[in-house]
Amino acid sequence: xxxxxQPPSMDCAEGRAANLPCNHSTISGNEYVYWYRQIHSQGPxxxxxxxxxxxTNEMASLIITEDRKSSTLILPHATLRDTAVYYCIVRRIxxxxxxxxxxx
Amino acid sequence: GAVVSQHPSRVICKSGTSVKIECRSLDFQATTxxxxxxxxxxxxxxxxxxxxxxxxxxxxxxxxDKFLINHASxxxxxxxxxxxxxxxxxxxxxxxxxxxxxxxxxxxxxxxRLSVL
Numbered sequence: 056x057x058x059x060x061q062p063p064s065m066d067c068a069e070g071r072a073a074n075l076p077c078n079h080s081t082i083s084g085n086e087y088v089y090w091y092r093q094i095h096s097q098g099p100x101x102x103x104x105x106x107x108x109x110x111t112n113e114m115a116s117l118i119i120t121e122d123r124k125s126s127t128l129i130l131p132h133a134t135l136r137d138t139a140v141y142y143c144i145v146r147r148i149x150x151x152x153x154x155x156x157x158x159x
Numbered sequence: 160g161a162v163v164s165q166h167p168s169r170v171i172c173k174s175g176t177s178v179k180i181e182c183r184s185l186d187f188q189a190t191t192x193x194x195x196x197x198x199x200x201x202x203x204x205x206x207x208x209x210x211x212x213x214x215x216x217x218x219x220x221x222x223x224d225k226f227l228i229n230h231a232s233x234x235x236x237x238x239x240x241x242x243x244x245x246x247x248x249x250x251x252x253x254x255x256x257x258x259x260x261x262x263x264x265x266x267x268x269x270x271x272r273l274s275v276l
Binding site for chain 2: 087089091096097098099100101104142147149150151152
């Protein structure tokens, strides 16, 4: 099964970029990487997904390495409301994610 | 777009009673709906996958007679926890995917916190 590895926690200063890494070395050639976040006691929220090209939307940017074995989610200007657990998902397998704390 | 409504948000019930949780896609037709449970400080655990008009597919270790799933229409799926016991207390979350571009993107409900006394 495809599995992802993420650091358990990260800190970021408000207004700075938050870069959240994810390792997915067992990803198959046609599998997408999806990113979600979960604010405490709520359902997860979809952020972005990609296959092999870098992607950007109104919430974030996704950088995928050429070998597709890892990716980085970038929140360009983190706010306090971005404090959440961020999950990197391949094939609908959920790990423990990264708990991001945005500090004032 | 892509709003999923889940009700109720919180349930407190006595041991032995059954609890029904509804999951609705408000502005799209959901090809597939998923049910998860989440214990404190843990990740989401997939319980079952349901498609409209067919029987749900349960993950290994999830009792289908305990957790009844009905997916009667393209916009509604229900999860019934039968004869609930304290160990069933958890955060239950549904999600839905839709046809077309980005069809594997999951849109989640707000979750239901079940407390069994």
